[in-house]
Amino acid sequence: MEHFTFRCVCCRRIRPRNLRVKNQHYCGDKRCQQARKSKWQREKQQTDPEYRTNKKESQQVWKQKNPDYWKRYRRQHPEYCMHNRQKQRIRDQSMQMSGSCEDNLVKMDTLNLFLKGNTGSYFICPADSDLVKRDALAVKIIPISAGYKHLAKKDSIAPQSMLRYGKS
Numbered sequence: 001m002e003h004f005t006f007r008c009v010c011c012r013r014i015r016p017r018n019l020r021v022k023n024q025h026y027c028g029d030k031r032c033q034q035a036r037k038s039k040w041q042r043e044k045q046q047t048d049p050e051y052r053t054n055k056k057e058s059q060q061v062w063k064q065k066n067p068d069y070w071k072r073y074r075r076q077h078p079e080y081c082m083h084n085r086q087k088q089r090i091r092d093q094s095m096q097m098s099g100s101c102e103d104n105l106v107k108m109d110t111l112n113l114f115l116k117g118n119t120g121s122y123f124i125c126p127a128d129s130d131l132v133k134r135d136a137l138a139v140k141i142i143p144i145s146a147g148y149k150h151l152a153k154k155d156s157i158a159p160q161s162m163l164r165y166g167k168s
């Protein structure tokens with residue numbers, strides 16, 4: 001049976017094998033195919049100097065033909081700019097946290113300090129991600145007022161004490 005199915009390295013699901021694809025690692029989902037393609041491009045970029053040169057040249061040609069593209073895009077997509085600014089803020093914050101902290105206690109204090117003045121929607125993304133390529137998880141962060149703290153302890157994913165004192 002395992003000849004007819006495989007586990008997609010992107011979505012981790014068991015999928016039927018496409019018999020026309022040799023050594024299939026990715027399923028046909030759009031997201032997984034995009035991941036396959038960008039992995040291929042990344043590897044090509046790292047190993048093939050000719051590919052790098054061609055890419056750079058075609059980007060320069062494109063840029064000359066479309067000098068105002070990004071300016072226009074940002075003007076027409078204010079939500080894109082807002083998301084990027086938020087993601088940048090999170091990245092700045094996590095850089096500060098990972099750079100200057102020695103233990104979880106300090107990290108939680110920094111996080112609390114950050115959350116105090118910043119209610120709103122955020123994107124959680126890997127610390128090394130770049131702006132456009134990676135997926136991000138959108139979350140809303142709402143501070144819990146003092147009166148509800150006992151509730152929060154019961155309901156939150158990790159109890160407060162665990163967060164405060166690091167790994168249990």
Ligand SMILES: [Zn+2]
Pocket residue numbers: 008009010011012013026027028029032
């Ligand atoms: Zn997949």
